Amino acid sequence: VITNKSPMGPYRGAGRPEASFIMERMIxxxxxxxxxxxxxxxxxxxxxxxxxxxxxxxxxxxxxxxxxxxxxxxxxxxxxxxxxxxxxxxxxxPSTRPGQSARIVSGDGHIKVYLGGDTHGQGHEAWARNIIKEYLNVDESLVTLENGDTKELDEGVGAWGSRSAIVGGSALVNACKKIREQVKSKFGEYAPDKLLNNHFDAQDFFSADFxxxxxxxxxxxxxxxxxxxxxxxxxxxxxxxxxxxxxxxxxxxxxxxxxxxxxxxxxxxxxxxxxxxxxxxxxxxxxxxxxxxxxxxxxxxxxxxxxxxxxxxxxxxxxxxxxxxxxxxxxxxxxxxxxxxxxxxxxxx
Missing domain, CATH: 3.30.365.10 (Aldehyde oxidase/xanthine dehydrogenase, molybdopterin binding domain)
Incomplete structure (x- = not known):
């Protein structure tokens, strides 16, 4: 069959709005x-x-x-x-599987954050900076969210399915804990200035199987x-x-x-x-x-x-x-x- 009709692809919700519409209209x-x-x-x-x-x-x-x-x-x-x-x-x-990655790189008074799911308008940089501030006590102005890059991350999945704060955020939290331990291992204690003024690198891949x-x-x-x-x-x-x-x-x-x-x-x-x-x-x-x-x-x-x-x-x-x-x-x-x-x-x- 040859047709000139528009192809179908996922929009925001990707099938969920249609399913919910039918069920709620029935109720x-x-x-x-x-x-x-x-x-x-x-x-x-x-x-x-x-x-x-x-x-x-x-x-x-x-x-x-x-x-x-x-x-x-x-x-x-x-x-x-x-x-x-x-x-x-x-x-x-949410589409949590198969998980997501995050990486933190410090040095020269700054922190770079890489997420496996690139942002295209969702504002990932806002919550990424908040996580860095909460777990590493680093001011948001010193944090940059870098574009997703397969050269910089071992693995990345994507930003879709209401998943980023769940799996990407969790990977970033775990990376914060890892890099904090790296600082403590080198200096005996953790301090934000020790993290910022030295090169540290931590990466995590988080998967939720539930x-x-x-x-x-x-x-x-x-x-x-x-x-x-x-x-x-x-x-x-x-x-x-x-x-x-x-x-x-x-x-x-x-x-x-x-x-x-x-x-x-x-x-x-x-x-x-x-x-x-x-x-x-x-x-x-x-x-x-x-x-x-x-x-x-x-x-x-x-x-x-x-x-x-x-x-x-x-x-x-x-x-x-x-x-x-x-x-x-x-x-x-x-x-x-x-x-x-x-x-x-x-x-x-």
């Missing part, structure tokens, strides 16, 4: 048919203990206590009395007027384990939220009736504009440390997983029509 449909609040239906079906799903996924935390805390923190029951409110509840499954999934929830309020959706409030309650850099976390969440909203309202591939590609540039692909940004972001973080050295959990894909189904629900409460597809643009409305 909302069930709630409507039996006349219960969608939050209550989710609570009834949540677990008081960690459990293994029918497909073999080991969910590490009890979901009902987490969801109860999320609903209270986001003030769901009060807000949903007066506003069209959508809710989503999901498990983030599940590091985390529970997360989103809530969205929206209004529909004149064939336009106005997202009036975007809420989340995410378990991030140990937050390595809060500013970086907020940026990750807001950016991912906009991607999730774009998936629902505008982003897509379009063809003419005779099969010609219409969205032949990124400007025509439905990317959000500034006036599509939610009026307010309400970001709430739970910190239940994981068992890896960085104590972090995944984040990168969570906003794109939780946003679409919650926003779809808010839209259907406004319109009174079941939302089954995206994007939901002006013509659809």
């Amino acid at each position: 909302d449909l069930l709630a409507d048919r039996i006349g219960k609040d969608p939050a209550d239906v989710r609570l009834i079906n949540a677990s008081d203990v960690p459990f293994t799903s029918p497909t073999g996924l080991q969910v590490m935390d009890a979901s009902r206590p987490f969801l109860e805390k999320a609903l209270k923190t986001m003030n769901y029951y009060e807000i949903s009395k007066n506003e069209k409110t959508g809710l989503s509840f999901f498990v983030l499954i 599940s590091l999934n985390s529970l997360n929830a989103n809530m969205i309020t929206a209004r529909v007027l004149n064939r336009r959706v106005d997202v009036t409030g975007w809420y989340c309650y995410y378990d991030l384990g140990n937050v390595l850099d809060m500013g970086n976390v907020i940026g990750q969440i807001q950016g991912g939220a906009l991607e999730g909203i774009g998936q629902v309202l505008s982003e897509g591939i379009k063809y003419s009736d005779d099969g010609q590609l219409i969205t032949n540039s990124i400007s025509l692909a439905g990317l959000l504009k500034a006036d599509d940004i939610p009026d307010k972001f309400h970001i709430h973080i739970a910190e239940n440390p994981s068992d890896v050295p960085s104590h972090a959990k995944g984040l990168g894909e969570s906003p794109t997983i939780g946003t679409p189904s919650a926003l779809a629900r808010a839209i259907e409460l406004n319109t009174g029509r079941r939302v089954r597809i995206t994007p939901i643009g002006p013509d659809y409305l």
Whole structure:
């Protein structure tokens, strides 16, 4: 078969948003048919203990206590009395395997950090500097994150799948411990100036061979007027384990939220009736504009440390997983029509 259709590739979430959308839309449909609040239906079906799903996924935390805390923190029951409110509840499954590497090189009053997963906008340099400060007591201004280079690292895997702070951060923590021991072995004690003014080199590869999934929830309020959706409030309650850099976390969440909203309202591939590609540039692909940004972001973080050295959990894909189904629900409460597809643009409305 010869086709001119666009090929498919992973976007932020890489299959998780689609799977969550189907499941959450089914829960909302069930709630409507039996006349219960969608939050209550989710609570009834949540677990008081960690459990293994029918497909073999080991969910590490009890979901009902987490969801109860999320609903209270986001003030769901009060807000949903007066506003069209959508809710989503999901498990983030980060791609931790097969691990990640990190290297620290000191000398000339400076520290260079190499990560096996290169950064392409996620802000790895922020949490890398924080880890160096915490474990080596070195000021952030003296730390540089170098671009990933196969010449400088024995092994590297990549920055994808909400994994970097978990495996890359853990490899960096272990490298900090190794280089600290090198300083103590040479000088009898550790001191930052001894590290900075002498050449030391430590490398680590960390692999997590156990599940590091985390529970997360989103809530969205929206209004529909004149064939336009106005997202009036975007809420989340995410378990991030140990937050390595809060500013970086907020940026990750807001950016991912906009991607999730774009998936629902505008982003897509379009063809003419005779099969010609219409969205032949990124400007025509439905990317959000500034006036599509939610009026307010309400970001709430739970910190239940994981068992890896960085104590972090995944984040990168969570906003794109939780946003679409919650926003779809808010839209259907406004319109009174079941939302089954995206994007939901002006013509659809």
